[in-house]
Structure formats: structure tokens, C-alpha cells
Amino acid sequence: AQKITQTQPGMFVQEKEAVTLDCTYDTSDPSYGLFWYKQPSSGEMIFLIYQGSYDQQNATEGRYSLNFQKARKSANLVISASQLGDSAMYFCAMREGQRGSYIPTFGRGTSLIVHP
């Protein structure tokens, strides 16, 4: 079974609107971390946001927020006020185990296109 599932291969959003990118995960480890990365067409991988499994609050970083629903095992990324520069591939990733034994798994990504 896939550990990270991103069901939306492609998403479209109008500039200045909000968009939610879905991510579900599968783990039996009580300690894990969830990450979102952005990969623009230039190819680099850019870290966006992190959520720990024991964190009580949903993570936020500027226009990015992570809608963490532990019981549902979902960690959706919400981008508010979309900008043209947000057009990119977005990857959800999970680290299982204690912090000293990072075992990273990435989802297959969602391609986001922001329309003017």
C-alpha cells in the first residue's frame, strides 16, 4: 500500500483564490512528520511546511497552512490568495519513526496551475 497518496494529479485555480491540495498517509508509527515541498518548473525542491504527529495546532507558514486531520490520516495543504508563481508541482512527504531514523516517503505529486 502506498504510504503517501496524492489523488489529484492536476489542479487549476484562479489567481487570488484559495486552493487545497490533498494528501493522505498510512503509518502505524505513533511518531511521524508530514512535509510539503514545492517544485517549480526550474526543478528545485523547496520546503514549504511541516506538521509533527504530536503537534496540537495546524501548521501555518505565510500563505500556506496544513489542514491536519489525524484520525483521517490526512494532511492537506491550503494555499491562500494564489499567485501566478505558485504554479508548480507539490509533493507531500512523510517521515516515520523517531527523529534519528528518518525514513522519507514522497507522494506522486500534484501539478498546480494558477490562472490569471
Add this chain to the structure above:
Amino acid sequence: DTAVSQTPKYLVTQMGNDKSIKCEQNLGHDTMYWYKQDSKKFLKIMFSYNNKELIINETVPNRFSPKSPDKAHLNLHINSLELGDSAVYFCASSHRGRNNEQFFGPGTRLTVL
């Protein structure tokens, strides 16, 4: 003041050749990684080194071998290159004990002809 650097950025070579990709990080991280991203953008971890010890080795062919001369470097050696090795290879690093956010290098696009 690049955080994670890789050389070369592009590598074009013939089948059967042996090549290396270098990676260096100046973040003081103690764990480094190599990923392979295929043409469908799927990102798969290949290796991870922590304090000079291999801690993850996904089932990659033994033609691939990581070499870490010190904590700041993790090079990737590939022997007998095959067409299927064509991909973008990313190096990354992180710090143990933090939230394990990984910092990625710019990637090396390997094309095997």
C-alpha cells in the same frame, strides 16, 4: 553561500560508462540523502548517510554506490550506466533531532544514450 550544491548539473553519457555526481552541504547537517526523480516526477529515496553510516538503502542496483568522505559530502557513483538510469538525481541534507526538514540540492539531470 549555497546550502546544498551538486555537480554537475547536467550529465550526458553513453551506456556502460561509469560516472559520479558530487554533493556538498554547508549547513552543518549530519544526514545526507540521494533521491532519484523519474520522468513522471516520482521521487524515490536511494540512500541516506548519518554520521558516515548508511542507514537507508532502498533496493537500488549495486551499480549505485554512495561515498561519504565526511559529513559535508555524499557522492554518488554509478557503474555500467544503463538507459533506465536516465533521471534527475537530487541530493538533500537534514539535521538529526530537528523536524528533519530536508534541504535539497538543485538536481543533476543524467541522460544515458
